[in-house]
Amino acid sequence: MIHLTINGKAIQAPEGATILEAARANGIDIPTLCYDKAVEIYGACGLCVVEAEGIPKLLRSCSAKVSEGMVINTESPRVVQSRKIAMELLMSAHDGDCVAPCQLNCPARTDCQGYVGLIANGEYDSAIKLIKNKIPLPASIGRVCPHPCEKACRRKNVEEPINIAQLKAFAADIDLNKD
Secondary structure, eight states, X not given: OEEEEETTEEEEEOTTOBHHHHHHHTTOOOOOSSOOTTSOOOOXXXXXXXXXXXXXXXXXXXXXXXXXXXXXXXXXXXHHHHHHHHHHHHHHTOOSSOOOHHHHHOTTOOOHHHHHHHHHTTOHHHHHHHHHTTOSOHHHHHHHOOOHHHHHOXXXXXXXXXXXXXXXXXXXXXXHTOO
């Protein structure tokens, strides 16, 4: 078992558990919007962010794994402000059909959120399959694409847009370098 502290409460969680799972198992509420046990985790909504001592960036509790001695704060002013911004961003440009701006602005209409989430979870084979649904040559396209998806990414309002074109090329390179 992993020992950690959330909001001053010492808890234990199984190795490999996410911060969100550990919190919920111990009666600590962390808000979520996109998290559901029945679907792939991709951490898109940003509402489940938490602050971990010694880590400069906020962590998405739905995907970040617990580690020994971790000290987590789920309600710091920084966390609360980030959640407010995330919710405002989600609601500000919501066109009702829930298609992300990255997908709307991609000339190939790829499922950017889908493959970025798969890559983040180390599921490179699934990511490249998803990319190849719309882009037959992702290693080349990932390097020459003018990435309008990144220009449209709402994350730039909170931190930086995700480098989607490079992630596409990264997944393609892994696929090309397989045995």
